[in-house]
Amino acid sequence: MPTWPDTADSPKVVVFLGIRYRLMGAKKYYLSQSTTNAGRKKAKGLHIAIWEEATGKTVPTGHHVHHKDGNQLNNHPDNLACITAKENLSLPKQGDRPKQKAHLAKARQSQAFKDWHAATRGSEWRKKIQRMAMEARRANPHHKVCQVCGTPYDTIEKRSKYCSKQCQWKASGRRRRIRKNRRRLGDAAV
Numbered sequence: 001m002p003t004w005p006d007t008a009d010s011p012k013v014v015v016f017l018g019i020r021y022r023l024m025g026a027k028k029y030y031l032s033q034s035t036t037n038a039g040r041k042k043a044k045g046l047h048i049a050i051w052e053e054a055t056g057k058t059v060p061t062g063h064h065v066h067h068k069d070g071n072q073l074n075n076h077p078d079n080l081a082c083i084t085a086k087e088n089l090s091l092p093k094q095g096d097r098p099k100q101k102a103h104l105a106k107a108r109q110s111q112a113f114k115d116w117h118a119a120t121r122g123s124e125w126r127k128k129i130q131r132m133a134m135e136a137r138r139a140n141p142h143h144k145v146c147q148v149c150g151t152p153y154d155t156i157e158k159r160s161k162y163c164s165k166q167c168q169w170k171a172s173g174r175r176r177r178i179r180k181n182r183r184r185l186g187d188a189a190v
């Protein structure tokens with residue numbers, strides 16, 4: 001078994017089984033420089049080469065190799081599935097966030113994804129992928145307004161309500177006081 005090339009850091013060129021693959025196009029796929037690789041008329045994708053090596057099969061006509069978690073830089077064999085071109089077309093388009101999210105949520109339910117998670121838990125390579133996801137979140141923060149002091153702030157936490165720990169404390173203190181007052185008023189009414 002060869003070791004699978006680690007593409008999480010998106011190196012420009014990757015060599016797999018003696019063939020060079022270059023990161024190309026807006027969608028960032030690794031494609032072989034050679035158009036005659038394995039008798040293909042078009043450049044061959046690294047993910048296809050990895051899937052074929054891992055399974056010992058050839059991708060049949062009318063089939064694609066799909067990245068299960070939607071990350072083209074995750075070229076581990078466990079993340080690759082051979083599906084019909086039709087199935088691939090039903091995948092959400094780039095930029096269709098709600099559909100992409102639903103698709104990802106579904107993919108995460110799959111046994112293959114769970115196995116991949118279990119197999120790579122704590123690995124350096126997996127940490128790299130998580131780091132990439134975190135960087136992506138940081139690059140795309142939510143714009144919020146603090147519910148205590150009214151200051152606008154950016155956060156990666158979708159459910160964040162407060163700009164700082166101080167404001168969070170103030171809010172929890174306020175909630176406590178409200179509860180206390182309610183109890184006191186309740187007592188007085190009795």
Ligand SMILES: [Zn+2]
Binds near residue numbers: 146148162163164167
């Ligand atoms: Zn605040």
